[in-house]
Amino acid sequence: MTPSAPVPRMTRQRREILDALDTRDFRSAQAWHERLRSEGSTVGLATVYRGLQSLAEQGEVDAVVAESGETLYRRCEAGDEHHHHLRCRICGRAVEIDVPEFEAFAHRIASEHDYGDIRHTIELTGICPQCRAASER
Amino acid sequence: MTPSAPVPRMTRQRREILDALDTRDFRSAQAWHERLRSEGSTVGLATVYRGLQSLAEQGEVDAVVAESGETLYRRCEAGDEHHHHLRCRICGRAVEIDVPEFEAFAHRIASEHDYGDIRHTIELTGICPQCRAASER
């Protein structure tokens, strides 16, 4: 069995990170760090990375890998239900969506090709109305 | 208008890269580079990166961003038709799949939320039968 990770302690930094994660936007660890700093926090960058990662493991935050390869995080609004996102490529604003039909489809395709331990990624990206308006002058 | 990219020249390196791309496997630029070197080619790493990228733009090769963030490439077996993949997380072997219902769904969801310039990513990953057998002793 896995050496069971230790119970996370509630530190000032962890609380600050949690508090910062209040918007609907997906942002990079560095962006969250800057936001925290600009609001007076003295939390370190490495700590933000660690915090976001552990929160993601707990399901408290969602993490997606952008096309650039960098990981973006935001607080998860859904509970434990499996879901996906429609995210703005410019500002990160996202809404959660679910694709019920897909889950079944994925497993069917997988077993047809005899692939096991299936996992899937579905991400819709676009430009949100605000950003669209902004770019049109 | 775009300064229209120059017509790609058929160099020895480009031909070698194309020739190497014969398997069904997705591999990183570095992996393709190693393979080329091990087969006697003297092509440089940067050239492999450049070649794969330009081939991807032409639609000759598919590129996917793995969860690790690194980009994987393989020659595209489909024509121009839009498609997705079921890929082995261990060896990269992949089959092309299409998800017809999804394209429509994506646009419906997008317009419901008033997002424009929609783009989507769907990747199924799993462990292929060979790799599964290998890991079970």
Add this chain to the structure above:
DNA sequence: GTCTTATTGCTAATGATTCTCAATTGCAGT
């Protein structure tokens, strides 16, 4: 063949994320 300019291959940047490690601090137990 000559000429123009894309391409190549080093090597040195970048940039995001991770690692190291000494200093700090939750917090369980008393």
Add this chain to the structure above:
DNA sequence: ACTGCAATTGAGAATCATTAGCAATAAGAC
């Protein structure tokens, strides 16, 4: 409240994939 100790933190160094810079080559048009 006081101790003990493992978990956590923060700065900076280290990784690692990918790019950029640039002088040397080499397609391909004429």
